Amino acid sequence: MPSSTDAPTHAEHAADDAALRRLTSIRGSIDNIDAALVHMLAERFKFTTLVGELKAEYGLPPADPDRERRQILRLRQLAEESHLDPEFAETFINFIIAEVIRHHERIAEQG
Numbered sequence: 001m002p003s004s005t006d007a008p009t010h011a012e013h014a015a016d017d018a019a020l021r022r023l024t025s026i027r028g029s030i031d032n033i034d035a036a037l038v039h040m041l042a043e044r045f046k047f048t049t050l051v052g053e054l055k056a057e058y059g060l061p062p063a064d065p066d067r068e069r070r071q072i073l074r075l076r077q078l079a080e081e082s083h084l085d086p087e088f089a090e091t092f093i094n095f096i097i098a099e100v101i102r103h104h105e106r107i108a109e110q111g
């Protein structure tokens with residue numbers, strides 16, 4: 001049995017190469033998903049900006065807690081169905097909504 005201080009065998013090198021190729025391939029998919037997330041978030045912010053402009057024009061408040069509650073319930077449900085931690089889904093959407101509300105406050109201030 002080779003000790004951990006021996007030089008790697010040919011088979012060990014081959015196993016390392018296969019593992020590295022799989023890792024690189026899986027990371028390629030992760031990179032694609034991250035790119036899609038950024039694109040989807042950018043699209044979402046385009047629409048929330050439209051909402052912010054509408055609210056500013058009609059003097060509506062930047063935040064709508066009732067709408068947020070309904071979104072959170074819906075996303076928690078979707079998360080459960082997708083085997084994603086609903087707490088994480090709620091934290092994630094709250095993080096995004098907080099940023100949207102800051103944008104809406106800024107739009108309202110700018111008039």
Ligand SMILES: C=C(O[C@@H]1C=C(C(=O)O)C=C[C@H]1O)C(=O)O
Nearest residue numbers: 048051062063064067068097100
């Ligand atoms: C986009 C809106 O404004 C705020 C941001 C929300 C969001 O990012 O989903 C939801 C409710 C509001 O607090 C909205 O009222 O629809």
